[in-house]
Amino acid sequence: MKKITKLILLCLALAFSNSIWAQEEDDLLAELEGELEEPIYYTAYSFKSTRIINGHSIERMQHRQLDFRINHRFGQINEGGYALWGLDNAIINFSFEYGLTDNIMIGLRRGTNKKVYDLSSKFTLLRQSTGRVTMPVSVSYYTNVSYKTQRGFLDLPDIRDADFVTNRLRMGYAHQLLIARKFTEALTIQLSPTYVHRNYVAYGEQNDVYALGFGGRYKFVNRVAFMWEYFYTSSHNGTADNGVTYYNPLAIGFDIETGGHVFQLFFTNTKPMVEDAVIAETTGNWTDGGIYFGFNMSRVFAIPSKKHH
Amino acid sequence: MKIKLLLIAIFTVAMLTNAFAQKYITKTGKIDIFSETPAFTIEAENRTCASILNTETGDVVVSLLVRSFDFEEALVEEHFNENYIESHKFPKSTFKGKITNNDDIAYDKNGEYKFDITGDLNIHGVTKAVTQQGVITVNDGVITANIEFIVSLKAYEVKIEKAYTHAIKDEIALTCEFSFETKK
Numbered sequence: 001m002k003k004i005t006k007l008i009l010l011c012l013a014l015a016f017s018n019s020i021w022a023q024e025e026d027d028l029l030a031e032l033e034g035e036l037e038e039p040i041y042y043t044a045y046s047f048k049s050t051r052i053i054n055g056h057s058i059e060r061m062q063h064r065q066l067d068f069r070i071n072h073r074f075g076q077i078n079e080g081g082y083a084l085w086g087l088d089n090a091i092i093n094f095s096f097e098y099g100l101t102d103n104i105m106i107g108l109r110r111g112t113n114k115k116v117y118d119l120s121s122k123f124t125l126l127r128q129s130t131g132r133v134t135m136p137v138s139v140s141y142y143t144n145v146s147y148k149t150q151r152g153f154l155d156l157p158d159i160r161d162a163d164f165v166t167n168r169l170r171m172g173y174a175h176q177l178l179i180a181r182k183f184t185e186a187l188t189i190q191l192s193p194t195y196v197h198r199n200y201v202a203y204g205e206q207n208d209v210y211a212l213g214f215g216g217r218y219k220f221v222n223r224v225a226f227m228w229e230y231f232y233t234s235s236h237n238g239t240a241d242n243g244v245t246y247y248n249p250l251a252i253g254f255d256i257e258t259g260g261h262v263f264q265l266f267f268t269n270t271k272p273m274v275e276d277a278v279i280a281e282t283t284g285n286w287t288d289g290g291i292y293f294g295f296n297m298s299r300v301f302a303i304p305s306k307k308h309h
Numbered sequence: 310m311k312i313k314l315l316l317i318a319i320f321t322v323a324m325l326t327n328a329f330a331q332k333y334i335t336k337t338g339k340i341d342i343f344s345e346t347p348a349f350t351i352e353a354e355n356r357t358c359a360s361i362l363n364t365e366t367g368d369v370v371v372s373l374l375v376r377s378f379d380f381e382e383a384l385v386e387e388h389f390n391e392n393y394i395e396s397h398k399f400p401k402s403t404f405k406g407k408i409t410n411n412d413d414i415a416y417d418k419n420g421e422y423k424f425d426i427t428g429d430l431n432i433h434g435v436t437k438a439v440t441q442q443g444v445i446t447v448n449d450g451v452i453t454a455n456i457e458f459i460v461s462l463k464a465y466e467v468k469i470e471k472a473y474t475h476a477i478k479d480e481i482a483l484t485c486e487f488s489f490e491t492k493k
Contacts, residue, residue, distance in 0.1 A: 029370040029405055032361045039374055045391050065383045302382035
């Protein structure tokens with residue numbers, strides 16, 4: 001081919017390559033997407049609140065969000081009609097939990113059962129994600145310190161309020177690693193290896209108790225989810241030397257979410273609500289009606305920042 | 310012979326100048342969403358919207374991550390993402406359009422220029438044609454576009470439960486500010 005013809009053909013090719021205007025906009029969007037780094041899609045809303053039922057979930061309060069909770073536990077259902085199947089007796093736990101940062105939450109709680117106060121903190125360690133970074137699970141670490149202020153706080157008749165019952169003996173501790181995976185919009189499952197320690201226990205009981213929590217939710221309509229939570233306490237269930245029988249705590253119920261509140265309605269065999277007592281002092285028995293109806297309510301507020309638009 | 314070569318050269322250069330059209334880009338475009346009823350205020354901002362503006366043709370594309378809208382109230386953000394905009398199903402929102410009066414804008418001269426834009430807006434998996442007017446400000450090589458859209462939630466198939474329709478307005482105001490720089 002003559003040189004000049006080649007040149008003409010080259011010029012025509014270039015000219016036509018620039019005149020495909022119709023595709024320009026689609027190409028431009030593709031060009032824009034090409035400029036952007038693939039985002040990390042963090043999984044959110046694995047649970048609707050910071051609790052499964054008795055125990056904590058991996059969810060946290062973000063920066064400047066305050067969760068006000070009132071947890072009710074009524075009496076045992078096997079108390080019969082006279083006591084309105086437990087409704088006449090209620091113990092309450094109320095707490096404030098606040099996000100210091102997006103990943104650190106602190107809490108203060110007070111319960112009527114044994115007049116116990118506790119301070120807690122929860123740290124978000126890993127967040128489940130897809131996209132640029134894949135993380136299969138969300139992991140949080142929860143810990144608390146509890147202090148029973150009731151003067152005679154042991155239920156057993158051979159112990160009275162004595163001088164030896166110092167401040168230190170009124171304390172209990174809990175440490176939990178919370179590992180959860182949101183499988184679908186409806187299903188989330190969490191494992192909670194737990195360790196609790198009570199400084200003072202009755203004769204025949206153990207100070208250290210280990211447990212493995214297995215819980216989750218199944219959200220079957222937009223704002224309602226079925227919840228369950230079971231703690232297997234390998235070192236603790238069965239009858240202790242002092243004749244008291246402890247059981248593994250199991251709770252099942254529903255989470256109902258309205259515009260600003262999350263309500264939890266459930267049945268459980270555990271009366272106390274602070275973690276060390278939930279794991280180590282559950283005396284209710286599912287097979288003989290030793291179960292309690294519980295009702296938790298959570299309301300999240302945003303503490304406004306100083307800046308205003 | 311020489312004239313032929315010259316003509317070809319001129320022809321080629323004329324065609325090639327279109328290949329190096331001026332494209333401007335931003336990855337920090339700002340979009341504020343706002344909607345107020347006596348019961349409820351939806352207020353959020355997204356500061357990582359990406360966009361390319363082709364000043365030669367007036368073509369504009371925008372892409373943003375819906376989860377990047379920051380709300381002051383985590384609860385409102387949760388409902389926005391989980392129940393309404395369903396960002397787990399539709400993580401991105403895009404716009405593909407053209408400035409129809411592009412020839413009236415002197416991108417190389419400092420000043421303020423009104424612009425008309427028409428394009429396709431994709432929200433919640435639904436694409437609708439939109440037309441709007443905005444203002445472009447040129448200042449020493451930085452092109453800033455300011456524009457406001459009013460978007461109807463119903464049009465984009467965002468479902469609000471009957472119990473909350475009094476609390477959430479159907480119309481949401483999108484206030485956009487994009488500052489473009491030359492794409493390298």
